[in-house]
Amino acid sequence: MATIMNLPEEVIYIILGYNDISIEDIINFRCVCKNFQHVVNYKFMEKKLLQRWPTAKKLYNKKNEQKNKGSSNFIKIGMNWTRQLRNSMPQKIQEYYKRDIAIDNSPHYTYMFQLDKDTSVSYPYDKYMDDIKMSFYIDEIKNLLPEFSRKTVYDLTEKYYYVQLFNCLRSYMWNIKFRKFIKQPHKVQLLERSATFMAQDLQPQKEVFYSSVTAILDGMALEALNSLREKHPDHSIFSTSEKNFSYWKKNNIDDNHWDEAEGTQIMNTLVEYIFGKLNFRPNKVENIDWNTQLKYKCIDNVLEHKYGQEIIIYIIYHSVARRLGLRCDIVIGYPGTNICLFWKPRYDTNSSKDVRCFRINFEKFPDCFIKYCFTKLEIIEAKKMKDILSAMIQYNENLWILDFFDSPIGYDYNWDVNLKDWSTILERIRPYCNFNISIEKFERLNARSEDIKFAVGMIVTHNYQSVDCPTGVIIGWHRYKHRKFVKISGEDRRSSNCFLAKICSDMKKQTHYIILTENNEMCYVGEDALTLTTPKWIENSEMGRYFNKFEGTHYVPNKALEKCYPHDAAVTAAVTARKTISENLYYKFKHKLV
Incomplete structure (x- = not known):
């Protein structure tokens, strides 16, 4: 059986040329040994970059079909904008940390990225370049997202905002194309x-x-x-x-x-x-x-x-x-x-x-x-x-x-009305509205006391009228006396991107928690229905909005959520550590008995 060292360079080019081989894979291949460095030359890297940005390349060729501009200029522009995207994203996230309320799920990323005039590349700016730039961003983020998944540890919040930006840009591009479509003669619409x-x-x-x-x-x-x-x-x-x-x-x-x-x-x-x-x-x-x-x-x-x-x-x-x-x-x-x-x-x-x-x-x-x-x-x-x-x-x-339908719908509720009744109301009108649970005025809530059993980042199950007891992670809580700062609101589903909320609690004088569950819901649960459970990864599309990473035993809040609950991270880490130690001792003791 031939080793890769004995393969002809032409065969290596074919293998490395597959679309699912990333540039990161190519770089790693070059770093294996000096013998492989000469195999991957500039022309080959140029080919991989053209594979990486197919949408942008197609649009670039279309816009410049009458001009004498080769692929080298396209790659120069693409590398510049890609660098700009990666360097700017952390800064944009920090800006949204400042203005974003962590437990409020209202849309916030629509204008996250402004397509400003770029003067660092030598080409005449025109009205078409924004479209090409968006295409570069779409292609680049599309390639970045699988790279996040391949990493053992990555920033959940960074990935979350990349996903939101990708969705926003794709939606914007399709709407541009649709506006062009409806300007065409009726017979082709x-x-x-x-x-x-x-x-x-x-x-x-x-x-x-x-x-x-x-x-x-x-x-x-x-x-x-x-x-x-x-x-x-x-x-x-x-x-x-x-x-x-x-x-x-x-x-x-x-x-x-x-x-x-x-x-x-x-x-x-x-x-x-x-x-x-x-x-x-x-x-x-x-x-x-x-x-x-x-x-x-x-x-x-x-x-x-x-x-x-x-x-x-x-x-x-x-x-x-x-x-x-x-x-x-x-x-x-x-x-x-x-x-x-x-x-x-x-x-x-x-x-x-x-x-x-x-x-x-x-x-x-x-x-x-x-x-x-x-x-x-x-x-x-x-x-x-x-x-x-x-x-x-x-x-x-x-x-x-x-x-x-011509005006936004809004529903606010009185917390002192039985939550069971509100749960029924929400289920009945859910098809017409998105409902959001938010906690306002965090400065009155963030002082913890010993009577609060759970904390942000803990992984729990709730058994409120449920057989399967879904697992989730806590993203917020409030005491009973602060219930007036809790708001459940509904918005017209055409324009809302709120995460669907579900009430899983009766009206009792106890602490209430907001959790993101593994079945991709947000639940509002009373403390008596929650149980600390075996840590696990929670598959929820909104997870990165609240947490930076999963530590194996709990989730670590990002800066926005930590600002709302500054004392919870230490409590969560201590409680989960004690639970892990107890479980390890139990299994060791059980093993000795056996």
Whole structure:
């Protein structure tokens, strides 16, 4: 078996050239011995950097296609901006430590990074460079995040803010692209493209490719065409040119390309294929968590699972029908403001004869439609479709039309009302609002006394009306007498990024704690329901906002949280150390008895 020392350099180049081999891996490889240093030359490192910044490179080439600028200038710019990103991030985090209240989950990172004019690189500044700079940041952070995971010890807060910045930049980029999209002629503003923009915006860390969505829709159209051939082999569509199919795929069409009989045959075939053979079904669960909402309301997930929000299934049906030369609109029907699927034989007339309008039922094919009658309709186009999808991600079906949607929602509660009643209220209106628990005026709370059993950073379980007793870490507490400084508030879910809160306590005269749990929730728990438990890593998306690192026995608060509870870190370290010593002695004693 040949060792790596005996491999030809060409083979080593191929191995090191894989995309999953990082620059850090290359540097480590060069440091193994002097014989490997000459293998990795400047040109090879240049190739790895081009792999590292693919989005930025694509945009850079597009912006400079008329200019004579090579990859060396691109790498020089990229290295400068990457250095700026890494050097500036700790400073930005410190700035947000000063203004961020640790137990308040309101959004705070949207303008974390300003894309200022950079004069340290020799190129003429223009309006396009901000886009390229953001692309560099996106590519660089995307590569940084796995590097955090490979490290045995890393700063949780630093990673957290990198994730928030990455999500923010990706969302911003997709919205820029969407604004360009809706400025295009109406005929190319396709509904599936609008739905894909929404899926990309809502899943910033997932690569959602429009090409993948269109490929699936193309395949569905081809399968539907094969089904049509089996039942209606003489249909005119089989003599249609590829040019027409290509046009229907890329453009909205103004009218049906078939007479009433042939149009009806295509519609019936589509219904049987999509709702019968593929078994697409609308989601009928309303009060669901955020991750499940993404699964049901993003077009890439609905195409994969064949189950999701009704309006997404309409978009899929509409997109496949258009590829077959059939105009089939998604409309808002009045009265009732219901979203439904609308078709008529000819759109160049005002005749309502043979019009079909239906909504998807929860029954199986062929009983999967409810016929709908209306006195007025409004056709949903791409821009409005994105607005509706954005609203319906936050709300349940059709709530986007309500008047209160135009203004933020706020709910404050009286702590002296039984918390059980409030827990019920929150569960009922959770689909429409994000709820946040915050503790105000920390200067009145941070003086500890012996009656406070737990401290920030301790790992606990709570057994409040729960069988599985979720494990979590404490991020805040208050005495009963300070309950007036506790606030539970709700915000319009379209604009809020609050972490969902859950009340797990009765109203008792005891200390209350806020914990982040392993099932990615924030819980508000009374002291009598908490138990110190075996230390473990807590997988929660907000962990880095409060803690710098995991010590194996407890979490260490970052500066913002430590400022709120200055005495807790020492208490946590002492208590967990005593618990560890006791457990070790117990196991040693048990082993001796055995």
